[in-house]
Amino acid sequence: MIIAVDGPAASGKGTIARALARHYKLPQLDTGLLYRAVAEKVSRIGLDHTIEADAVAACDFDDALLDDPVLRSDEVGKLASIVSAHPLVRAALFHRQKRFAAQPGGAVLDGRDIGTVIAPDADAKLFIRATPSIRAKRRHAELRDNGSTVSLDKVLADIRARDLRDSTRSAAPLVAAPDAALLDTSFLSIEASVQRAIELVERQLALKAERDAYKRS
Numbered sequence: 001m002i003i004a005v006d007g008p009a010a011s012g013k014g015t016i017a018r019a020l021a022r023h024y025k026l027p028q029l030d031t032g033l034l035y036r037a038v039a040e041k042v043s044r045i046g047l048d049h050t051i052e053a054d055a056v057a058a059c060d061f062d063d064a065l066l067d068d069p070v071l072r073s074d075e076v077g078k079l080a081s082i083v084s085a086h087p088l089v090r091a092a093l094f095h096r097q098k099r100f101a102a103q104p105g106g107a108v109l110d111g112r113d114i115g116t117v118i119a120p121d122a123d124a125k126l127f128i129r130a131t132p133s134i135r136a137k138r139r140h141a142e143l144r145d146n147g148s149t150v151s152l153d154k155v156l157a158d159i160r161a162r163d164l165r166d167s168t169r170s171a172a173p174l175v176a177a178p179d180a181a182l183l184d185t186s187f188l189s190i191e192a193s194v195q196r197a198i199e200l201v202e203r204q205l206a207l208k209a210e211r212d213a214y215k216r217s
Ligand SMILES: Nc1ncnc2c1ncn2[C@@H]1O[C@H](COP(=O)(O)OP(=O)(O)O)[C@@H](O)[C@H]1O
Pocket: 007, 008, 009, 010, 011, 012, 013, 014, 015, 016, 138, 139, 142, 185, 188, 189, 190, 191, 193
């Protein structure tokens, strides 16, 4: 079973994807980390994030980089959004994500284009939303807990800029798949969001089972 979880920054998609993975005992991939790793490698080798060939040269990164806490910073998130707009970067990371999704037993993947590009045939798709100001407050608290002194206003401005860049790029823009269930977590606790996500997945699985049974009959 493949579950696709997409949505903008700090909407809660990672939290929900991890909880779904635990609930259904599936492996989970945070695909945003791949783009963050590319962005960080471009910085380390002193190349230019805005130049596609430079970003492509960083797509072959060491997996150990994925565990580096620096990837979680606001700055790396912003640079990830710049490198991820290059079609050749997306192409370079495509097969790795496809392979993860296609492993026996299935997987949960979260990102921006899982339900639209990486796993368009996913068994269940969620698109997670929350207002920009609530997402900024959540991300600000998270960054503060990790020792950052960045202001709430700066986090909100970064989130708005990233939303705009991610949703207006030509390659795999951030958009809900037409068959994704929408889940707005703005006024839900983490526990309530996860509970609702499980209900939505269960409903999609039941509908899919009905459709499959109809096709067989
Ligand atoms: N429903 C919620 N209510 C309050 N805080 C939340 C909620 N969902 C997630 N968070 C918190 O917001 C931050 C961002 O959540 P995360 O799941 O990492 O978002 P995303 O993966 O969409 O960027 C985390 O600190 C997380 O604990």
